[in-house]
Structure formats: C-alpha cells, structure tokens
Amino acid sequence: MEEAKVGSQYQNELLARCARGQHDVETKYGMCGIITAIxxxxxxxxxLFKDSKKRCARCGEPCE
Ligand SMILES: [Zn+2]
Incomplete structure (x- = not known):
C-alpha cells in the first residue's frame, strides 16, 4: 500500500475512535488560572482547576 494511503487510513481510524466517543482527553489550563495559582x-x-478545560487532543472536541 502507498504511504499516503496508510497515513490517511491511520487518521481515519483515529477519527473513528473519536466518533465512537473514545476521545484522547487532555486537560488544558487557562493562562489566568496558572497566574493566579502562582x-x-x-x-x-x-x-487553576476551575480554569481548566478538558478537550480531545485529536479532534478538539470538548469533553466533560
Ligand atoms: Zn476526539
């Protein structure tokens, strides 16, 4: 299989996981929260914890 095809298949598999609700959740802290914490x-x-947001690292979908 061509490299490009393998790459897009890999991306599609990752997005399919997101579509099933299996997001790659990461926590982002807001700048205000970090400054206040220090x-x-x-x-x-x-x-800091109140200013944090959880979102998917792959598709950017906000997660609770
Ligand atoms: Zn996702």
Whole structure:
C-alpha cells in the first residue's frame, strides 16, 4: 500500500475512535488560572482547576 494511503487510513481510524466517543482527553489550563495559582499559592490552585478545560487532543472536541 502507498504511504499516503496508510497515513490517511491511520487518521481515519483515529477519527473513528473519536466518533465512537473514545476521545484522547487532555486537560488544558487557562493562562489566568496558572497566574493566579502562582500569585496566590496555595489558594490560587482552586482557580487553576476551575480554569481548566478538558478537550480531545485529536479532534478538539470538548469533553466533560
Ligand atoms: Zn476526539
């Protein structure tokens, strides 16, 4: 099989996993949360967690 075909098949398999709801979830922290966490440590850590967002690393779909 051609390289390009293998590549697109691989991508399709990953996206198919997302379509089935098996997202590659990663947690992103907002800039405000990080600054507050450092400036008001340790109380600021609460802001850090409140400012975090979970989303899929592959398709960018927000996950709860
Ligand atoms: Zn996904």
């Amino acid at each position: 400036a008001c440590f340790p109380c600021g850590l609460i802001c």
